[in-house]
Amino acid sequence: MKPERPSFSVVAERRFRLAGKAIIERHNPYFLPVDRQREICERNGIPFISFAHYDYLGLSQHPDVIETSSAELHRLGSGVGASRLVGGERSGHRAFETELAEFLGVGDVMTLVSGYLVNVSLINFLMGPRDLVLIDELAHNSIFVGAKNGRYEYRTFDHNNLDDLERQLEECRGEYRNVLVVVEGLYSMDGDIPDLPRLVEMKEKHDAWLLVDEAHSYGVLGETGRGLCEHFGIDPRRIELGVGTLSKSFVSSGGFVCADKSVIDWLRFCLPGFVYSVGLSPATLGAAQGALTHLKANPQRVARLHENSLFFRDHARDCGLNTGDAIGCGVVPILFATPEQTMIVSQTLLDAGIYAPPIVQVGVPKDLPRIRFFISAEHTRDQMEKTIGLIAEIVASFDGADAEPRPAIAGA
Incomplete structure (x- = not known):
């Protein structure tokens, strides 16, 4: 008697789990409806800041x-x-x-x-x-x-x-x-x-x-x-x-x-x-x-992007964060010790109205999880300082035992 062949959905479930489902079972930071999240933040009196979009010159709403x-x-x-x-x-x-x-x-x-x-x-x-x-x-x-x-x-x-x-x-x-x-x-x-x-x-x-x-x-x-x-x-x-x-x-x-x-x-x-x-x-x-x-x-937009990117990278490094080999132009990653820490940082940022999804197993080696920050000509110095300061606080609180991921803003 031939063994029963698993269904397509069963095969998909197995592959999903192998791809890292366990990491996001308790909280999924991906596929966030960004427009709704922005509305939720504004309704709660929290300014919404995105570092997740590669709108480098800040022109998408121009x-x-x-x-x-x-x-x-x-x-x-x-x-x-x-x-x-x-x-x-x-x-x-x-x-x-x-x-x-x-x-x-x-x-x-x-x-x-x-x-x-x-x-x-x-x-x-x-x-x-x-x-x-x-x-x-x-x-x-x-x-x-x-x-x-x-x-x-x-x-x-x-x-x-x-x-x-x-x-x-x-x-x-x-x-x-x-x-x-x-x-x-x-x-x-x-x-x-x-x-x-x-x-x-x-x-x-x-x-x-x-x-x-x-x-x-x-x-x-x-x-x-x-x-x-x-x-x-x-x-x-x-x-x-x-x-x-x-x-x-x-x-x-x-x-x-x-x-x-x-x-x-x-x-x-x-x-x-x-x-x-x-x-x-x-x-x-x-x-x-x-x-x-x-x-x-308006080439000055490019100059402003360069200034913002270098500030973000240098300020992050001054706060003891690991930005790898980034030259400080457009893309600045911050690397963390474990996928769990990366998820916690991303989630805590979202609680504060800062959207920066974690990258833990797609596109990067499994031992180099990170949050990738896309810097824009439209980001302000205050926004960048707030973000980096919050990350530095979270990283300093890690004591070797990763905390449980918390839900994002209610209603997200």
Whole structure:
């Protein structure tokens, strides 16, 4: 008699438990309805502060951005109805891509409906048999998903360890037709950056291609927010491929590819994630256009973001908190000893109206739990001091025995 096969729901339950269900059984800090939480805080006389959203330039509620998005919605409707290749595009698609390419200093730009989809689709499409992809071990999940689905070999190198990368290139470059090196412009879990000048020198020496995922660095790094190349003073055209997102500094949604114009012209007809996906909706495109226009006219927002980020990192370190290798630009993590401590800190912050969810087992090693703080140009010095002071108090109260998580604000 065959053993009874477990149901789909039973299998899902087992995998959920293995993924860390026990940590959140008594209190779940995830999937919080943020608008309702804000209303609850205000009703209780508690100012609501969010460090959970990557609105680096503080533009998501800006009247200019909302107006531009709303105008496109009313002018063109809610959707574009098809892939741009087979259903045509709107004039705003190409106009925005051209303006964004000029701003970033690259040959051309092509937008896609999902930032995650860009990496999954692009790497797998470009690379083939007898090719190699070398990826920083802390690169985004979308990069690894793209790499694992390909017909090529992929390997990792130690995070930001370019000696390890150089060793691998020297040992195996001759065995492969094409080699693609993949890094991020600003690592979203650690807030650190790669040594781009050495990367460029290395990839040119070994005749490799370089892809820089600047999802978190466009709008953040550089004097005017043009990203990692501006931060280091390097011509962006020396980078074969750039990847960005519209969901962060451009407060919209979707992603984009930067490359030489001839490459983008080719990808418009061939890249699966573009050819077989719908184009950006008018409201989405309008919001991104409004954010780009505002950023170009107001570079002081980038300067204010830099000032806030450095203050947050330095003040946290002065209070004895562990911010790892963060450079203090946009993303600043605070690391804790255990997942339980991380959950307690996050929950206590929420009780005080400060939204900063814990990261304990997704996207980071299990022994390096943290709360990741996204700093905005709109955060005030008082908000940052209040947050760091409260965290320092909680950490000082830990005596080796973790307390039980408490419920969040009543009604949350």
